[in-house]
Amino acid sequence: MPSLENDDPLGAYVENIRACRICVEQPQGPPLPHEPRPVLRVSATARLLIAGQAPGVRVHASGLPFDDASGDRLRQWMGLSRETFYDPSRVAIAPMGFCFPGHDAAGGDRPPRRECRARWHDGLFALTPGIEIILAVGRPAQDYHCARLGRPLPKNLALGDIVRRLFVDQAKTPRLIALPHPSWRNSGWLKRNPWFDQEIVPRLREVVAEALDSCFGAL
Numbered sequence: 001m002p003s004l005e006n007d008d009p010l011g012a013y014v015e016n017i018r019a020c021r022i023c024v025e026q027p028q029g030p031p032l033p034h035e036p037r038p039v040l041r042v043s044a045t046a047r048l049l050i051a052g053q054a055p056g057v058r059v060h061a062s063g064l065p066f067d068d069a070s071g072d073r074l075r076q077w078m079g080l081s082r083e084t085f086y087d088p089s090r091v092a093i094a095p096m097g098f099c100f101p102g103h104d105a106a107g108g109d110r111p112p113r114r115e116c117r118a119r120w121h122d123g124l125f126a127l128t129p130g131i132e133i134i135l136a137v138g139r140p141a142q143d144y145h146c147a148r149l150g151r152p153l154p155k156n157l158a159l160g161d162i163v164r165r166l167f168v169d170q171a172k173t174p175r176l177i178a179l180p181h182p183s184w185r186n187s188g189w190l191k192r193n194p195w196f197d198q199e200i201v202p203r204l205r206e207v208v209a210e211a212l213d214s215c216f217g218a219l
Helices: 009-018 057-062 069-078 114-126 139-148 159-168 184-192 195-216
Strands: 048-051 091-093 133-137 175-179
Touching: 009 114, 048 139, 048 195, 069 184, 069 195, 114 139, 133 139, 133 195, 139 159, 139 175, 159 175, 159 195, 175 195
Parallel strands: 048 091, 048 133, 133 175
Antiparallel strands: none
């Protein structure tokens, strides 16, 4: 019988990610302060990738990405139901850090662990060539995917400039769309930048619908 690795290389790769303990056993810096629980959802048929930062504490508990208020806002931006959002045959979800990184001294989430990107990300995206659209949520995902695709971002570029810059440059494949993190902590930024809801969100919903239609037909 052929091995899973030979028969389904993506499935085998994801299994290895879900069994990963590198941030505990071979950490870059202080080890992860709790047991790892990598969270991701990918498939060979998904055309749309949501590339976030890292799971929060609620997602760490449930194992379901964006299972929180941030996910509610992201789904509202995308115009998707929970059912469609969590259909891995259509929507892939792969954050820059697969595990909840823990809290910092102020009670906020720490940045994504560097071990994930160094060990897993290049190989993962080599096994998902069918991705047509990447929603890069937050600066770590924007920097990584722009650099990976040969479109590096200037270090001093502000969030609004990144969102506008990538949204108008949609001729390249895969298409890269930068989004602010949907955390409610970003509500102030959204109020100061009403153009995001007025200009970007309606077009985002069109792009998302196009990507999902290309998988298995209309929603």
